Amino acid sequence: MDYRKIIYCCILFCFVNLTAYAQLPSCSAAARFYSKDSINVTTFGASTVNGVGGFSFQNFLKNNIQSCYTGVIVTVTKDAIPGETSTQGLKRFPGAIAGKTGFVLILIGANDALALANKTMTIGETEANMRYYIETSLKNNLIPIVGSIQFFNDKNSQSLKTANLYVGQINGLYRRLARDYKVYFADINRALGRDFNLYQDFVHPNEAGYKLISFVWFDAINQAIDDKLLLIGLNQNYPNPASTRTRIGFSLSQAGRVVINLYSVQGKFVKNLFDAYQNAGYQETVAVLNGIPPGVYIYSMQVGGQVLSKKMIIIQSY
Numbered sequence: 001m002d003y004r005k006i007i008y009c010c011i012l013f014c015f016v017n018l019t020a021y022a023q024l025p026s027c028s029a030a031a032r033f034y035s036k037d038s039i040n041v042t043t044f045g046a047s048t049v050n051g052v053g054g055f056s057f058q059n060f061l062k063n064n065i066q067s068c069y070t071g072v073i074v075t076v077t078k079d080a081i082p083g084e085t086s087t088q089g090l091k092r093f094p095g096a097i098a099g100k101t102g103f104v105l106i107l108i109g110a111n112d113a114l115a116l117a118n119k120t121m122t123i124g125e126t127e128a129n130m131r132y133y134i135e136t137s138l139k140n141n142l143i144p145i146v147g148s149i150q151f152f153n154d155k156n157s158q159s160l161k162t163a164n165l166y167v168g169q170i171n172g173l174y175r176r177l178a179r180d181y182k183v184y185f186a187d188i189n190r191a192l193g194r195d196f197n198l199y200q201d202f203v204h205p206n207e208a209g210y211k212l213i214s215f216v217w218f219d220a221i222n223q224a225i226d227d228k229l230l231l232i233g234l235n236q237n238y239p240n241p242a243s244t245r246t247r248i249g250f251s252l253s254q255a256g257r258v259v260i261n262l263y264s265v266q267g268k269f270v271k272n273l274f275d276a277y278q279n280a281g282y283q284e285t286v287a288v289l290n291g292i293p294p295g296v297y298i299y300s301m302q303v304g305g306q307v308l309s310k311k312m313i314i315i316q317s318y
Contacts, residue, residue: 025215027068028222030282033233033251038073039065040102041221042142044093044133047082048150048213049107052204060214065221085111085121086129093133097140103224104137105217106130107147107188109174110203113166117159123166127173134181143228145220146178148189152203153196160202186220188213226251226281234301234308242289243317248273249284250301250308259302260285262292262312273299289314 043049043058050056062076079096081089086108097104109130115121130146137144148171154160171189178185191212192198198209205213235249248260260274273287287299294316300309 024067025064025218028226028282029235029249029284030226030230030233030251031068031222032235033230033282034069034072034225035229035231035253036072038075038102039069039221039225040100041065041074041076042097042100042102042104043076043078043080043107044089044096044104045080045107045147046084046089046111047080048110048204049078049105050080050082051078051210052082053200053206055200055205055207055210057205057210057214057217060211061217064214064218068222083111084108085115086126086133087112087121090129090132093136097137097142100140100142102143103145103221104142105145105147105186106133106137107149108133109170110149110152110167113149113152113163113170116166116169117163123169123173126170127177130174130177134177134183138181138183143184143224144181145184145186145217145224146174147186147217148174150189150192150203150205151194153199153201155196157202184220184224186216188216191216228280230280230282232303232306232308234310236310237287237299237312241313241315243315244288244290246287246289246312247284248287248299249282250303251282252278252280252303254304255279256304258283260287261300261302262287263298263300265296265298267298270297 058076058078062074065074089108109126112121112126116123134144149167151164151167152160154164175185192209198205200206230251230253232253233251237246237248239246258274258276258278261272262270264270274285292314294314297312297314298309299312300307
């Protein structure tokens with residue numbers, strides 16, 4: 001038996017699995033409190049959304065979501081036509097979101113920057129178009145997430161240098177509109193920066209670039225879920241066992257007063273750990289345990305007429 005081959009295969013197997021693991025996203029602590037049985041995502045835009053050269057972000061994004069929201073049905077669809085400006089996309093947007101629920105990811109405007117550089121569009125037109133996309137999404141009870149557009153690789157092109165000036169203007173506009181409408185903003189431009197090693201041509205991402213874009217979208221979706229779509233829930237404290245301090249996470253579906261008390265296993269009140277009004281979403285607090293004898297305890301969260309409880313183990317500090 002050739003043990004060298006066996007050892008080599010084992011090393012290769014471990015390397016491949018560690019590499020795959022390293023590419024998984026960090027999961028929100030609130031993922032377990034998601035209040036629906038599905039996550040539905042519609043992606044809308046032009047060529048970057050459509051995918052180029054056999055690469056796109058949609059499958060990466062779906063895998064990201066599935067890795068954290070276990071047991072949830074995930075759909076990610078796309079509606080994209082390469083080369084379109086935000087004006088040309090207006091006609092197909094109602095059809096793209098018809099009957100859809102959940103999130104709509106809007107990434108369009110790179111072709112606007114080229115048109116602005118060529119003086120065939122105005123920045124006012126781009127603004128009016130994005131307002132339409134956001135307002136129409138909200139009217140259809142969707143959660144819009146606006147993506148910033150990436151820079152062009154302008155190393156050898158004066159016209160693309162000019163277009164990049166408009167990329168900056170468009171992204172500033174998109175950020176402002178997201179703030180004004182109180183919707184979510186995925187800063188793809190900031191993530192890619194001017195690292196053209198993430199590109200396969202003058203503007204479109206390669207596989208690594210698309211993976212990075214999927215993480216940016218995923219972070220924005222997580223933030224929206226944390227803010228809007230969580231059940232009331234109570235996390236297990238950590239560390240557990242604890243000695244002098246421990247961290248307790250909880251989620252709220254709406255703002256309210258949160259009271260967390262510590263009890264003995266016999267139900268005797270020991271200490272108040274937290275008492276404050278909190279906004280909806282996922283929160284964490286640090287509970288101070290100094291002076292509490294070692295043992296098994298129950299901590300209980302009261303909010304909005306509901307009571308949730310978990311066990312906590314306190315050990316002696318050294």
